[in-house]
Amino acid sequence: MTTVARSAQAAGASVQDGLSRRRRDVPGTLFLILLLGSLLFSLAILFILLADVLTKASPVFAERGADFLTAPLSSNPSKAGVGQGIIGTAILGVIVALTAFPFGIATATYLEEYARDSRLTRFIQVNIRNLAGVPSVVYGLLGLSVFVALFESLGLGNGRNVLAGGATLAVLVLPIVIITSIEALRAVPNSIREAGYGVGASRWEVTRHLVLPAAAPGVLTGTVLALSRALGETAPLVLAGAVLGSFSADVSKVLTGSYTALPAIVYDWSRKPQDAFRADAAAAIVVLLAITLLANAIAIYLRNRYERTS
Amino acid sequence: MAHATAAAAAGVSLRGSPRRQRRERIVRLVFQGAALATVVISAFIVWTVLAQAIDFLSRIDLSQLVGIGWFPRRGIFDVATLLIGTLIVTTIAMLLAAPVGLASAIYISEYATPRVRRTVKPILEILAGIPSVVLGFFALTVITPDFVQQLFSQASVFNMAAAGIAVGVLSVPLVASVSEDAMRAVPITLREASYGLGARKITTSLRVVFPAAVSGIVAALILATSRAVGETMVVAVAAGAPQARTWDPLDPGGTMTSAMVLLASGSDQVTGNSAAFQSLFFLGLMLFVITLVLNVLGDAFVRRARQAY
Numbered sequence: 001m002t003t004v005a006r007s008a009q010a011a012g013a014s015v016q017d018g019l020s021r022r023r024r025d026v027p028g029t030l031f032l033i034l035l036l037g038s039l040l041f042s043l044a045i046l047f048i049l050l051a052d053v054l055t056k057a058s059p060v061f062a063e064r065g066a067d068f069l070t071a072p073l074s075s076n077p078s079k080a081g082v083g084q085g086i087i088g089t090a091i092l093g094v095i096v097a098l099t100a101f102p103f104g105i106a107t108a109t110y111l112e113e114y115a116r117d118s119r120l121t122r123f124i125q126v127n128i129r130n131l132a133g134v135p136s137v138v139y140g141l142l143g144l145s146v147f148v149a150l151f152e153s154l155g156l157g158n159g160r161n162v163l164a165g166g167a168t169l170a171v172l173v174l175p176i177v178i179i180t181s182i183e184a185l186r187a188v189p190n191s192i193r194e195a196g197y198g199v200g201a202s203r204w205e206v207t208r209h210l211v212l213p214a215a216a217p218g219v220l221t222g223t224v225l226a227l228s229r230a231l232g233e234t235a236p237l238v239l240a241g242a243v244l245g246s247f248s249a250d251v252s253k254v255l256t257g258s259y260t261a262l263p264a265i266v267y268d269w270s271r272k273p274q275d276a277f278r279a280d281a282a283a284a285i286v287v288l289l290a291i292t293l294l295a296n297a298i299a300i301y302l303r304n305r306y307e308r309t310s
Numbered sequence: 311m312a313h314a315t316a317a318a319a320a321g322v323s324l325r326g327s328p329r330r331q332r333r334e335r336i337v338r339l340v341f342q343g344a345a346l347a348t349v350v351i352s353a354f355i356v357w358t359v360l361a362q363a364i365d366f367l368s369r370i371d372l373s374q375l376v377g378i379g380w381f382p383r384r385g386i387f388d389v390a391t392l393l394i395g396t397l398i399v400t401t402i403a404m405l406l407a408a409p410v411g412l413a414s415a416i417y418i419s420e421y422a423t424p425r426v427r428r429t430v431k432p433i434l435e436i437l438a439g440i441p442s443v444v445l446g447f448f449a450l451t452v453i454t455p456d457f458v459q460q461l462f463s464q465a466s467v468f469n470m471a472a473a474g475i476a477v478g479v480l481s482v483p484l485v486a487s488v489s490e491d492a493m494r495a496v497p498i499t500l501r502e503a504s505y506g507l508g509a510r511k512i513t514t515s516l517r518v519v520f521p522a523a524v525s526g527i528v529a530a531l532i533l534a535t536s537r538a539v540g541e542t543m544v545v546a547v548a549a550g551a552p553q554a555r556t557w558d559p560l561d562p563g564g565t566m567t568s569a570m571v572l573l574a575s576g577s578d579q580v581t582g583n584s585a586a587f588q589s590l591f592f593l594g595l596m597l598f599v600i601t602l603v604l605n606v607l608g609d610a611f612v613r614r615a616r617q618a619y
Contacts (some may be wrong), residue, residue: 014482038413042482049448072344103344108343124345127352133533133597133605137542137567140574141594145358171351175571178348199352202330204337206456225439232441235542235567239574239590263443263543267575268361270447270547278451285444296439300432 053289056282061177068283073260077276080269082284084246087292088162088261091233091254094164094229096173100290101223104177105212108219109157111178112185113207128277132175140239143168148240151256160241168240169233173226180222184215221303228295232288234263244268339436359598362591369585379554380569382586391555392593395470396565397558399545402474403538408531410478410577411485415530418486419493420515431487446547449476454548458560465560468550474559476544481534489535492526492615493519529611536604540597542567566593 060068064081071081107128115121147167152159154197188211212219244265245258266288269281370387377386413435418427454472456467496519504514520527542565550562552569554561564572570593573586 012340025510025512031512031515032417032421035413035417038410040477041410041418042414042437042486043430043433045479046433046440048452049440049444052448052452055445103347104345106341107348110338110345114338114341115345124349128348129350129609130602130605131352133536135542135567135584135601137540137570138359138594138598140570141359142351142355143592144574145591146354146361172347174351188393202326202334204334228439232439232443234441234443235546235571238571263441265445266441266447268541268549270443270450281447282451285447288441288445291437292439292441296436298327300435304428304432 003278050289051061053282053285056279057286060279060283061286068280069287073244073265077272077274077280080277080280082262082265082287084260085262085265085284086287087247088259089263089288091162091259092166092169092261093227093231095163096170096227097223099167099265100170100174100177100226100230101162104174104223104226105181105219107174107183108178109207110184112182113203113211128175128178132179136172137235137239139168139172140236142171143236143240156256157253157258162254163255164240165237165259165261168236169230172233172236173230176229177223178227180225181215181219184212184218184222187218188214217305218300221299224295224299224302228292231261231295232292233262234267237261237264238267262291324460324537337570355598359591359594362588363595366585366588366592369588380552380564382569382573382589385585385590387585387589388555389596390391391552392564392569393565394555394557394561395545395549395552395568396539398470398559398563399474399477399541399549399565400538402471402559403478403541404531404535406475406478407481407485407534407538411482411534412489412527412529414482414486415490415493415519415527416520418513419490420511420519434483434486438480438487440480441543442541443543443547445476445480446473446544449473449544449548462560466550466562468562469560470545470549470563471559473545473549477538477541480541480544481538484537485530485534488530488612489523489527492523492530495615496522496528521616525611526615529608529615532604532608532611536601536608539565539604540567540601541565542571546571566597570597 029080044299064071064078066080069086070083071079073084074080109119111125135248143164149165150159151157151161151164156163181212192210193216195204196210198227201209244260247254248257262284265282266284269284270277272281366567370385374385375387375389379386379388380391381388416428422430449472449564450468453475454465454467454469457475458469458472462471500516500518500522503543504518509518545565545568549564549568552564555564570590573590
């Protein structure tokens, strides 16, 4: 009896020792340092990028101030500004918001609220997922051979205008708008729909007055993110004809004449050999980042607020 | 019952007035039309790219597809030059994005407190939201002179290595977010079982959570590869132009995507009918097929990961 008790006591002490004695977990600590290092690497790159661009851009802003924001394009780096680019990016943003958003939200509503789970529905869903993965240059080809050709045949200049560029960007972000809107609609609890049908509302009435308002924050987040993505895209615009052109002074030809946009200006100036254009490019990047990052930050803020309340 | 018969007798349908019914039908048709239009967009993409690519192939001699390099204006369309460029840039990008992205995902999913997670994830999303032309500028003006040329003095001002690194930076958030989703989907009971057996956190993370989430992790890597293959502006700005065929990442070069942008924005405007112009569509077709295969594959893994638990 005593032997058993004694060995049990010894075993208990050994287990307690093993559990409570602090041992340094060397591989565990190294692993944690490795993980943290990787994460900090990304954050450091982001920080260096922003600091570098701001440093390079600050002389331009210090010397020229608001002139840089309003000046037209020029082959003289000390006179060139992003005024035309800001106008172009703003018009592109409006076109994308007016076309891709209603179109995308309508598609998402159909797929989530109306469509039965048929083979056609599933085909449409797979197709949208694949569209989201198509590289943006390929959308540029679509813009070039469909929209540019279409607007040219309609007699709107040579077709390489801001309308064709905006349509190209709208098609490019359409899958993103649809996918994020579907997720937002899916997050609306079914009880809300059932309550609506219970009081005799029709499908459209339930969708219009109950489901869409409940999904609005999520839909809004997705659309703002999509807009920010569209405004930063360069490749599709370059393919669909946004080479550096100035807007026509004639207001009636603004939409059908030549145009440019901020990212296209950044692309052009980065490739120029003069160092002065590098500084201008950095300043143009600051303006571009201010627009896209602001949109991103708004979207992330909206989503975080929404996630916490629901 | 009495009410229903009364309503029927009065000719009133419970569905509401004819006007209301008509509105329902119209709304449904409009929404359905929008959904079907997405299929039309895909059809347009495939049709325009395919038709012009076939036209391009019929216009040139097939021997023109093999040569010393990519010189579209001289009628030399050596596709291998661009495929090699794409391979080099994508490989460098994934060598950076895979370990950094996965390690970030493990940290965010397994180690970070909720508060750290709430701060770090938005920052990664901001990194993902930086326009790629900006990263191209960063690669050209910082990564090349301050990093690549410090290590390899023979590296040229425009080189594929710097472009690959910048594409990798852009791909980190995608790898991190998709694989983090997969790891967070692993049931907590598996972790508890592991701790119950006396395993340490590192063992639990690497030998329990990681294998359980492997489908999602593979999906993350495939989708990031597809994204890297399709990345355009970083390469167009930082890697110069494709020229003679080269395997050296320190040389200037180009990918399928950057060759397309350079063709379209070249100083001598490509005319609408030349073979050089149509080579755009041939490159677009190759790019479309490669990324589509990768995306379908990645999607299959995502779905497998979802079904697992």
